[in-house]
Amino acid sequence: MNNAPLSGLYQPSLALLTDLYQLTMAYGYWKQGLHEREAVFHLYFRKAPFNGGYAVAAGLALAVDYLETLHFSEDDISYLASLTGSKGGRLFPDDFLDYLRDLKFTCDVDAVAEGTVVFGNEPLVRVQGPLLQAQLVETALLTLVNFQTLIATKAARVRDAAGPDDAVLEFGLRRAQGPDGGLGASRAAYLGGADATSNVLAGQRFGIPVRGTHAHSWVMTFEHELDAFRAYADAFPDDSVFLVDTYDTLDGVRHAIAVALEMRKTGHELGGIRLDSGDLAYLSKEARKLLDAAGLPAVRIVASNDLEENLITSLKQQGARIDTWGVGTQLVTAYNQAALGGVYKLAALRTADGQGWDFTIKLSEQQAKTSIPGILQVRRYLGEASQPRADMIYNVAAASPLPPAPVLIDPSDSTRRRPVHPGAPYRDLLAPVLRQGRLVQPLPTLAESRAFARQEVAGLDPSIRRYLNPHVYPVGLEQALYEFRTQLMLEKRPVRPA
Numbered sequence: 001m002n003n004a005p006l007s008g009l010y011q012p013s014l015a016l017l018t019d020l021y022q023l024t025m026a027y028g029y030w031k032q033g034l035h036e037r038e039a040v041f042h043l044y045f046r047k048a049p050f051n052g053g054y055a056v057a058a059g060l061a062l063a064v065d066y067l068e069t070l071h072f073s074e075d076d077i078s079y080l081a082s083l084t085g086s087k088g089g090r091l092f093p094d095d096f097l098d099y100l101r102d103l104k105f106t107c108d109v110d111a112v113a114e115g116t117v118v119f120g121n122e123p124l125v126r127v128q129g130p131l132l133q134a135q136l137v138e139t140a141l142l143t144l145v146n147f148q149t150l151i152a153t154k155a156a157r158v159r160d161a162a163g164p165d166d167a168v169l170e171f172g173l174r175r176a177q178g179p180d181g182g183l184g185a186s187r188a189a190y191l192g193g194a195d196a197t198s199n200v201l202a203g204q205r206f207g208i209p210v211r212g213t214h215a216h217s218w219v220m221t222f223e224h225e226l227d228a229f230r231a232y233a234d235a236f237p238d239d240s241v242f243l244v245d246t247y248d249t250l251d252g253v254r255h256a257i258a259v260a261l262e263m264r265k266t267g268h269e270l271g272g273i274r275l276d277s278g279d280l281a282y283l284s285k286e287a288r289k290l291l292d293a294a295g296l297p298a299v300r301i302v303a304s305n306d307l308e309e310n311l312i313t314s315l316k317q318q319g320a321r322i323d324t325w326g327v328g329t330q331l332v333t334a335y336n337q338a339a340l341g342g343v344y345k346l347a348a349l350r351t352a353d354g355q356g357w358d359f360t361i362k363l364s365e366q367q368a369k370t371s372i373p374g375i376l377q378v379r380r381y382l383g384e385a386s387q388p389r390a391d392m393i394y395n396v397a398a399a400s401p402l403p404p405a406p407v408l409i410d411p412s413d414s415t416r417r418r419p420v421h422p423g424a425p426y427r428d429l430l431a432p433v434l435r436q437g438r439l440v441q442p443l444p445t446l447a448e449s450r451a452f453a454r455q456e457v458a459g460l461d462p463s464i465r466r467y468l469n470p471h472v473y474p475v476g477l478e479q480a481l482y483e484f485r486t487q488l489m490l491e492k493r494p495v496r497p498a
């Protein structure tokens with residue numbers, strides 16, 4: 001079930017999961033006979049989320065699922081036929097709807113693998129193919145990749161704070177932005193580094209391990225806390241984690257110990273206790289002492305309650321003895337940054353004679369927001385132990401080949417230049433995913449992408465991983481691309497007398 005579609009949640013086809021303007025443009029291109037013109041779009045964000053130094057790319061498998069199954073059902077076509085404009089006439093004529101009825105996605109897609117560490121301005125997905133199709137998929141690709149990347153990045157930060165040995169459980173569904181937000185967040189949180197989720201539907205859909213403890217209401221249902229723990233142990237003799245803070249936390253720990261020792265007599269071991277309020281550093285240290293003194297060193301201490309990466313870091317610094325972190329609201333809602341600002345921009349169009357390319361640019365008042373023309377690839381130069389050193393964005397369709405020692409230019413400050421050592425090792429991040437709309441090879445499983453993400457984040461210098469004012473990882477435009485972009489900007493910008 002890995003990477004199974006989100007699409008089945010509401011309806012079989014997601015062709016209408018788009019902004020109306022994609023469809024009005026599609027009709028316009030078709031009417032002008034431009035729909036088959038070959039186009040190239042890139043999906044990228046400009047700034048890493050959470051004021052962080054990096055992001056973890058995610059969502060590709062969901063995007064591929066959407067693209068491979070893209071079709072307009074009869075219901076979709078009837079709905080589009082029912083749409084009218086301001087004068088009451090049909091928005092889309094029948095001959096265009098006949099065209100849509102037969103439409104299949106036949107573009108080429110190159111993308112960065114899920115779990116890859118990425119930075120601002122780097123294309124995560126490149127779509128090349130008929131203009132109408134490549135444009136049509138903008139909104140769905142963005143909603144899938146933006147949210148998945150945002151939550152996978154948050155999860156990677158939480159994982160980094162928890163460290164390699166602690167468990168991170170994602171508990172967010174009740175506070176997520178609706179069912180689809182919850183389901184998507186559980187997937188991305190696992191990809192970014194969570195070990196398991198409490199979300200059972202996500203377990204079924206995506207093959208994520210499901211885990212959990214019990215609620216305060218369980219304890220409140222029984223006359224005494226001891227009875228509640230005994231009853232839970234009776235139901236799950238080998239899978240019990242007791243929530244100990246319903247009344248008095250340290251009394252709760254003592255009750256958990258009493259029941260754990262009873263369990264031991266029948267050949268079972270208590271899995272853990274959970275702390276969900278109060279001073280988690282103090283209480284976890286006291287709980288650890290009590291558990292250890294009772295001969296229960298293997299009983300784990302789970303903590304929850306508005307946790308996120310900074311709080312986890314602080315608790316660790318305070319010497320908290322927590323070994324499992326239950327993280328909900330802050331993770332699945334990306335609480336401190338609601339959205340990743342990924343965009344999808346046209347970068348090249350076939351010339352009318354079909355022989356060459358017209359590279360396109362979107363100007364902006366801020367130079368940093370001006371798009372990058374070309375058919376782009378990202379080359380990651382590696383240092384010792386394959387640690388990423390700098391990334392270069394370059395145009396694979398440039399007039400001249402890359403020089404043996406390229407120069408990287410910071411797109412927002414052209415005085416910052418970095419020559420690359422000739423022969424420096426590198427890897428190119430975008431790899432073929434779809435050719436003519438068909439998968440070139442199976443995608444990694446979700447568990448494989450998760451393992452890759454952990455390896456990627458662990459391979460980054462700590463200065464780039466830190467939360468406060470992280471070091472800026474160098475990303476530059478290859479010199480010829482930088483100069484070409486500047487020339488296009490000059491050509492397109494109107495000259496106004498002072």
Ligand SMILES: Nc1ncnc2c1ncn2[C@@H]1O[C@H](COP(=O)(O)OP(=O)(O)OP(=O)(O)O)[C@@H](O)[C@H]1O
Binds near residue numbers: 311
């Ligand atoms: N040692 C600590 N250092 C810093 N923050 C902590 C520490 N222990 C707990 N916190 C955080 O302080 C916040 C408030 O804790 P508090 O116990 O008041 O929670 P609460 O939500 O009011 O709990 P409840 O409503 O269940 O009693 C929570 O976000 C919690 O994660």
Ligand SMILES: O=P(O)(O)OC[C@H]1O[C@H](OP(=O)(O)OP(=O)(O)O)[C@H](O)[C@@H]1O
Binds near residue numbers: 306328
């Ligand atoms: O705090 P989060 O990171 O979102 O983790 C999930 C929270 O959900 C549960 O309780 P809930 O918040 O529903 O009730 P409570 O605050 O009274 O425990 C659980 O006990 C956690 O506190």
Ligand SMILES: O=C(O)c1cccnc1
Binds near residue numbers: 211213304326
């Ligand atoms: O299993 C748990 O402990 C759990 C699940 C969801 C939210 N809070 C806690």
Ligand SMILES: [Mg+2]
Binds near residue numbers: 305306
């Ligand atoms: Mg709570």
